[in-house]
Amino acid sequence: MTHPAPVDGLRTPQRFLAIAAISAGTALVVIDGAIATVALPTIARDLNVAPSSAVAVVTVYQLVLVMTLLPFSGLGDRIGLKRLYQWGQLVFAVTTLLCFFAKSLPFLLIVRAVQALGAAAALSVSSALLRSIYPTRQLGRGLGINSVVVSSSAAFAPTLGGLILGVAPWPWVFASAVPFAIVSLLLGRALPAPAPREEPFDVLGAVMCAGMFGLVIGGLETAVHGDSPVVSAAIVAAGVLVGILFIRRERGEVAPILPVDLLSKPVLALSTLGAFTAFVASMTLLLSLPFRLQHGFGFAPSEIGAAIAPWPLTTMIVAPLAGWLSDRYPAGLLGGVGMALAIAGLTALAFLPADPDYLAIAWRMALTGAGFGLFLSPNARLIIGSTPRERAAAAGGLISTTRMVGQTTGATVVAALLAMGLGTGGDPALIAAALALVAGLCSLARLRPSLRNPRRDEAADAQPGTQVR
Template structure:
């Protein structure tokens, strides 16, 4: 293939992945804006309407790792395209939702399609970009995620201003159709001949579903005994699942990857970073309105500098990670983020927009400098045949971290601590853990441990 057609095919493949990623991120966040309208039109209470969002998040977390394993068996491109088709069909069915149970079923189907897409997106990026440009590619994908998350509330508000709530979900359909059309340029991948571990996939889904579902139940005021029982059942399944996965050659839960110190540290750092991000962004609106008297219409403008700065910094950080160690970039990023978070905790008595904006920008820039190089290290240091598992691990870590952050904020609010300095200081402590994990990867013994795999299974050089 000559250089021009190869470049054109790569651009098409990148556009397909970007559209697919954008649609699942937008659909996961945009429904929040429509919840009051959905509750009114379907004649349900607001607390029940929230399940429209939580069921999507829960199914997504439950299926990301199982689907990454399935992608190894049936092909990354095929699973990605199937996910797009399922998501599009489920979104169309939203137009026919006249009851909450039917809408929840459709949302679960949407999450299944989204999980299939996200579980292999990072692995496809690794195949699209040459090794020396992997960080740049993941940086671009980070911009897509940040942009879509920032766009979702505004887009949802605009749609509701001119049409009924089903159109909120339909706003993602053009991205899905475009991704399907461009998806023909996605690269094919080798397929594993080993049978799919169906029992492992079911145990994985049950583990995440019970643990996260139990925690969500507890913070929303349900029976503490029942919630604790659900979490305990999930933890028991987790112990059995981990023991079983140790004997699997390609485990659903990527224990083989997590046994490598550099990947374990990267995953732990990402997990704490996502908790810190969600803790800050969800708690700050309560503080701004209840403590400082900001109007709801002003809160969005105050929060905007965080994702906007991340959009600028993430691709630059991704490109830098192709040349400089991710451990150093991540350590610097977390130092910047901690500075911003601590300064958010100690705002002046009557803060202006600028007083908050520069602190938000500093925090968002720090996390942007950490997350792109961190993702590049996880994907780039995994063996090629385990790239889908590494990508599933990244997406699962992000979703579980964000869900944990939301649960933490709910708990802090229930205790009367969610509207003060505790959330940003907690986020700063979590960012410190992420920074220490990042710096620890600079140790040569951790960065490049002795490997026993054959040359064909060796990962790319870890930076």
Template sequence: MLPPHQSSLPAEPGSVRQAEMSDGLPLPRRLFAVASLGCGSALVIIDGGIANVALPTIARDLGVAPSSVVSIVTVYQVMLVMLLLPFAGLGERIGLKRTYQAGQVIFAVATLLCFFAKSLPFLLIVRAVQAIGAAGVLSVSSALIRQTYPASQLGRGLGINSVIVTSSAAAAPTIGGLVLAVAPWPWVFASSLPFAVISIALGRSLPNPSPRLAHLDLIGAIMCAGMFGLIIGGAESLVHGDSPVVSGAIVAAGAALGWFFVRREIGAPAPILPVDLLARPIIALSAVGSLTAFTASMTLLVSTPFRLSAMGFTATQIGACIAPWPLTNMIVAPLSGFLSDRVPAGILGGIGMAVTLVALTLLATMPADPSYFDVAWRMALCGSGFGLYLPPNARLIVGSAPRERAAAAGGLVSTVRLTGQTIGATLAAALLAAGIGAGAVPPLAAAGLALIAGLCSIARLRPSIRSPSITEVRDEVPALRQTR
């Protein structure tokens, strides 16, 4: 007989798994917790994207080359990917709420240090510390969302969080531009500080489940960070024109370390890399689908400005053409999250990627001299497709994991998202370097990735993957009855 917290049943609507999930926080405490989580997500996402606008100004003030100042962005992204899974494991052991709040405090202190940055190396150190704080926030945010909302509203909660992430990413460049118009560049980083203050102040309302009484696998955490850092760093080095031999050696070293790391994690009771969760086909398919979907979206978003610029669009017009993507996503994502509490994720994801596939094909076949409307409605269609796909996908990963592994599932969601975005940006840069990144090739490549994501989503509808076995149900139901 399996205790309720050890169930391996997926959290699809109507399954037995829902019976053992929390009823969430009571009102009005839940509203304060939602506000705290929303501000935490906003500050991390805004800080990750707001620096782009200030890069030319920082390069001029610090007297460094533009190619060097780009490392302000990449060091933040790479550190996040390296630390998300180790911090998720840490959150399971010291407490989700403690990890979340500590991350915000670290982030706020590092942000204040930006005002003392007089050289690029010091600023890079500050950005790395900011990423450490951001990793503490993102690694456990999905697990806290699961504890905050009732089981029947988990999809809605993740949909709302998806809207916050999307709108924050869309607003970051505008906020950065407005701040630079009236203040020096350190205030660009400080503009996200109010979100940290509000989130910390409201943090008393966050759920505080008991941590696991287990030690953190420090060696595993170091191997996990090293694997991601070497592979991503080597790929970035290759794209930016460094020695192919050295870059390839770095990637190979990361892959070799990853092979030993994965072998070490197999069989561990609570692995840093959640191989225990990825062994479940429904979570593995969802993770692969999310990775390809985020890679597709970032490939298109990075390459599209270059394509439109070659077509004669100004910077302002390019921004206006891309804006329908996040705006449509903000409308569709919460609706999709609401539906995911009632409709299987396989159906919603399949429809979402079908819409995205059509939209990407239409973007690849745009007229040679498109109007604003020609681009905008295609981007809106793309945004609606991804908005329909991603919240149910995240819900299925977080909801299918055992409760004691919720932080690991949330860390997996964030790691897959950031890894996909990093791969997408690297792929777009490689296509641009090859001279084919400002045409129809990037949207066609993104369409191929969207097709993979759609197939992964549809595959989850198979009864052998979606439904628990008869033995699991027979073992589970008596255990649930004993808890009532």
């Protein structure tokens, strides 16, 4: 059954069913991406591989997401947003069953790559579907609900992973997200189905986009895992060359796959750079912490999940509050304060006592999570608010891709630190603090008057009543 997208959102109760379908799909992607971190030490032991190699279980998933998010977004416009979204959910649910047959790391990595294809197909069009689900006057509320789903799923994932590992083998950690895919598929009949666009899909641009990200990040990964430095450098150089050609080509496109037109704005460039370094910092800490807690302090897997949980739980509370504050105060100021809190928390985590209890870790994680929550929500709002209405979808894709590139880079950093024997101490937290400092400086730089209102001549493109801060 097809539901054409109405002019200004779906009517109830169809709207509520569509919201539930999108929320389940969002939870699926977040949980599957976050829950694996808790299981990495167990996977490394059971598959008899080095910890630095086990990190690839997370890295491959994120790399495929990075490579395909923007191309899938363009493909969804051509074949139908609803169709691509539901096919993505189906692919994910089916391939998850293959995790139970994984007896080697290469097979598990292939399964994770296909899982990521399904997740990318759904995630790439979820923001566009939200715009069709909600009336214009309620779009901000809808994005807020989606943000709460992301935060709560991130908070839920580590604890759920720890509980599952306490009673079942590690493949069940990945299977825990399947119910969300089933719910999303069953309720997906209520999703709107905007008419596909008639323009041909830019296949060459999609291939170049995927190749750019894949070659650069893949080359860095081969270097981390001890392959030939010459070969690794050649792969990265090839990715850079593809990227240069791709960006030149995109500058001539009316609606480029990579939104180079948005990144030419200083406020958006600073916001994107700040978000990138913030995501690298958070992933560097979150991915290295399970190894430190288990190998350095003797924590059980179930205890590791509970120790990580205060970060996303605090973010879940602070992020909506930060969004409300960003309507009244400049995002540059809020982001600067947030990164100051994050730096304090990360530094405290770097210098944990020799035998820390749960409380000693929990307050440090909560402080750090509050800082990132205060930074990321206003930062995303500024990106959307500084973008013309006709490019809002591209801005959403830019935010998602920046998040995934940052998280994938953070995973690569952790793999390098583990390979060098530096990943189970306080070094990852100190590196994360340095990256948070860069994000804070980018945020404060946006307080310059020339950047706080950079698009007066395009104010008519913004949402009525929205003030760019």
